[in-house]
Amino acid sequence: MVESGSLSGFEGRCIALPETRQLDVLAGLLERRGAQVIRCPLVSILDTPDQASVAAWLDHFVHDEQVRDLILLTGEGVTRLLAAAERHYVRPAFEARLGQVRKIARGPKPGRALRQVGLASDVISAKPTTSGVIETLQTLSFETDRVAVQLYGSEPNLPLQQALRAKGLEPMPVAPYIYASEMDDVRVLELIDTLSEGRVDAIAFTSQPQVRRLLDLAGEHGREVSLRAALSGMLIAAVGPVVADLLSSRGVHVDVVPEERYFMRPLVDAIATRFAAA
Structure with missing residues (x-):
């Protein structure tokens, strides 16, 4: 440098x-x-107004033991999910599940956000892009067909979800934040x-x-x-x-x-x- x-x-x-x-x-x-x-x-970044969907996703993630993998697209998303878990009184359980699942990160930023709870990414895509994540997915095997996905803003990221379904996997997406003017x-x-x-x-x-x-x-x-x-x-x-x-x-x-x-x-x-x- x-x-x-x-x-x-x-x-x-x-x-x-x-x-x-x-x-x-x-x-x-x-x-x-x-x-x-x-x-x-x-632009500014705000918690999604659809908190009900985030609460439902957290409940599913915490209690469904068939969810063994979590794709994290942004560090912002990790931070927002932790805050949402706090608001919905499930943070200890959420942190415990984070430690149990395989965390597949788009680049290094999710890992840096995970450090605040003493965790790290288990798999990091070679390129910090959706295509990089998709390429990385092709090298992995999955124990179950359910994969949790933290989205980038409110975009559904259809290419990623389609790539998961092409592998016989069912994405479980959550959008914890939105971009606003x-x-x-x-x-x-x-x-x-x-x-x-x-x-x-x-x-x-x-x-x-x-x-x-x-x-x-x-x-x-x-x-x-x-x-x-x-x-x-x-x-x-x-x-x-x-x-x-x-x-x-x-x-x-x-x-x-x-x-x-x-x-x-x-x-x-x-x-x-x-x-x-x-």
């Missing part, structure tokens, strides 16, 4: 950050290296206008909902052409391949993705290296 003191690539650079959860952390990493930061949180439309449009002025050198995306909200709102308000023109003239960074793939699928070029570790500090290092080489 390159030490922050040796990084000069951010001097005079302006970086836009759509991050929400770790906005201050990410902004601090950049500002300490000399960057000017535009904070623009586009944090900035009102006016502020998002102001961000688009700021990007269009050409004063921003880079934008760093850290989740798929950020990408969708920015592009979709631009389209709804007749600013898609100006936004895409602005993006084409700046450095586009993605925290990992999942976000990078969505950007590419929406016609946005991606200049920077950390090579191995898909976290905030490697993202900042990768952006700095790219600027320093320019």
Whole structure:
């Protein structure tokens, strides 16, 4: 890792950050290296309003001994499920069952969340993507046909569920959280206008909902052409391949993705290296 003191690539650079959860952390990493930061949180993460379905899933997971495997797609999901178990008075039983089942994680983040209860992932997909999880599933054998699945936000992740059914397995999905708009439309449009002025050198995306909200709102308000023109003239960074793939699928070029570790500090290092080489 390159030490922050040796990084000069951010001097005079302006970086836009759509991050929400770790906005201050990410902004601090950049500002300490000399960057000017535009904070623009586009989405927030909330507990799902459908708490009844989460309570029913927890009850099933705790009491059905035929559930021997749990697929965890996000660290956020692990944290939200633990909090939900606390609210529904089943946390000790939930933690006990977590320790009994095989925990199949999409990348390292679920494992980091499990550490708060002294547990770890049993299987980690080689790639932190749905396709990576599906590839990993092909190498595993299953004792029963029931597999619990913690979803990414409220998306049903049909490719994963279809892959499980193709193996003769029955997915038991739960969506413990949702993404919601944090900035009102006016502020998002102001961000688009700021990007269009050409004063921003880079934008760093850290989740798929950020990408969708920015592009979709631009389209709804007749600013898609100006936004895409602005993006084409700046450095586009993605925290990992999942976000990078969505950007590419929406016609946005991606200049920077950390090579191995898909976290905030490697993202900042990768952006700095790219600027320093320019």
